[in-house]
Ligand SMILES: Nc1ncnc2c1ncn2[C@@H]1O[C@H](COP(=O)(O)OP(=O)(O)OP(=O)(O)O)[C@@H](O)[C@H]1O
C-alpha cells in the first residue's frame with residue numbers, strides 16, 4: 304500500500320508537482336500523463352531522489368524524511384527512464400549489488416541472477432558484458448532485472464517499454480506481470496499500450512493529479528484531456 | 531637466497547591485485563622470475579627463450595637485463611618482484627628489457643613496500659622491442675598504509691609491426707608519492723596501448739605521464755588513465771601523443787574522480803606534424819556520477835558502498 308499526500312515540488316521557482324495526492328493497494332498501477340506532466344518527478348519524489356514537501360507512506364509508515372537507501376531498505380526501488388551507464392561495471396556486478404540485501408547464499412544468488420536476466424530476454428552471456436557498452440534497449444532490460452532482484456514491496460518503473468522493440472514488448476509485459484505477483488508495481492508512462500495492463504491509474508497534467516480510478520476510465524479521460 | 535623473504539614478498543604482492551591466481555603462479559616451476567629484495571637478488575631463473583641477468587653495481591643500483599630471444603613465444607609470464615620489507619630503504623633498479631624480433635612475452639612486475647615509512651624506489655627502465663614482436667608489461671604496486679616514494683621512468687622503442695601494452699595499477703593501500711612516466715617511440719605499423727590506474731588518499735601525490743611519439747607510418751597509440759583521488763590527495767595526468775608518421779593514429783582517454791578535498795588535473799598534449807595523422811582525446815574530471823550513486827542507493831546500498839562499487843568498475 305502506498306499513500307501520497309499533498310506532494311509539492313518546486314525547482315528553480317517552478318512548481319513541478321502541485322499538491323499531488325493518491326493512494327493505492329493495487330499491484331499494477333499506472334501514473335499516466337503527457338510529456339512534462341511531472342511523472343518522472345513524482346517517481347523521484349517517492350524514491351527520495353528529489354526532496355519534496357508532503358507525505359509518502361508505505362504500508363502506513365512515513366518515508367518522506369528518509370534518504371534514498373533508507374527508502375530502499377523499507378522496500379521501495381526505482382527503474383530509471385534512462386538508466387545509468389556505470390563505465391567499466393559488468394552487468395553481473397550490478398545485478399549482484401542489486402540482490403546484496405537478499406538472505407541467500409552466493410550460489411543461490413548467482414542462480415537467481417541468471418534466471419532473472421534470461422526472463423528479460425537477454426541470455427546469460429550478457430552478465431559478463433559492460434553496462435556502458437550495451438544498447439539502450441538492452442540496458443533497459445538490465446534495469447528491469449536489477450529492480451526485480453531487490454525483491455522490494457514497491458517498484459516504480461519509469462517508462463519501462465521505452466527503447467524496447469515490438470517483438471520484445473510481450474516479454475517485458477510478461478516480466479512485469481510476474482513482478483506484480485510479489486510487489487506493487489507503479490508504471491510511469493505516457494503510453495496507453497503499457498498502461499492497459501494495469502488495474503488502476505492516476506492521471507497527471509501540468510504537475511496536478513487530475514483523477515484516480517480504474518485504468519480504463521482514466522485512459523478515456525486522458526484522450527479527452529489531450530484534446 | 532632466503533625462502534622466507536621470497537614468501538613474504540609474494541604474500542604482499544597479493545595485496546596489490548584482485549586476481550590472486552596470477553600471483554600464485556610465481557611458485558610454479560614453469561615461469562621465469564627475478565626477485566629483488568632491497569639491494570639483494572633473491573632469485574633469478576629463466577625458462578628457455580628468456581635470459582635474465584642481474585647484478586649489483588657500485589652506484590647502488592641493481593642492474594637487470596632481460597632478453598626475450600628472437601622468434602620465441604614465451605608461454606608462461608615472466609615475473610618480477612621488487613620489494614622492500616624494511617620501513618626505510620632506498621631501492622634503485624636499472625632495468626633493460628629486450629624483446630627480439632618476432633618474440634612474444636607477457637610480464638608481471640610486483641613492487642611492494644608494505645611496511646614503508648620512508649622507503650624510496652627508483653626505477654629506470656628501457657624496453658627495446660624489435661620487429662614483429664608482442665610485449666606486454668603489467669605492473670602492480672602495494673605501498674602499505676603509510677606509502678612510499680616511487681619514481682619510475684621508462685623509455686621504450688617499439689619496432690616495426692610490433693605491439694607494446696602496459697598496465698600500471700596502484701589501487702590498494704596508500705601511495706605516498708608517485709612519479710610514473712613512460713615515453714615511447716613507435717616505428718611503422720607499431721602499436722602502443724597504455725592504461726594507468728591509481729587510487730590516492732590522505733596526502734598522496736600522484737603524477738602520471740604517458741607519452742607516444744608516432745614516428746612510423748600507421749603507428750597507433752591509445753593512452754588511458756583512470757585516477758581516483760580522495761581525502762587531501764593530488765592527482766595529475768599528462769597524456770602526450772605526437773603524430774609524425776603518415777596515417778598515424780592516437781587517442782588519449784582520461785577519467786579522474788575526485789572526492790573530499792582532493793585535487794585533480796589532466797592535460798592531454800596532442801601535436802600533429804603530419805597532416806595525415808589524426809589524434810583525439812577525451813577527458814572527464816569530477817565527482818562520482820550522481821545518477822549512478824542514486825541508482826545503487828535505490829537498491830539499498832549506502833553511499834559509501836555505492837562509491838566503492840562505482841570506483842571498482844572504473845578501475846577494472
Ligand atoms: N531543474 C528543473 N527546473 C525547472 N523545471 C524542471 C526541472 N526539471 C524538470 N523540470 C520540468 O518539470 C516538468 C516535469 O518533468 P518530468 O520529467 O517529471 O516530466 P515527465 O512527465 O516525466 O515527462 P516525460 O514523459 O517527457 O518523461 C517538465 O515541464 C520539466 O521541464
Ligand SMILES: [Mg+2]
Pocket residue numbers: 342343344384461
Ligand atoms: Mg519522464
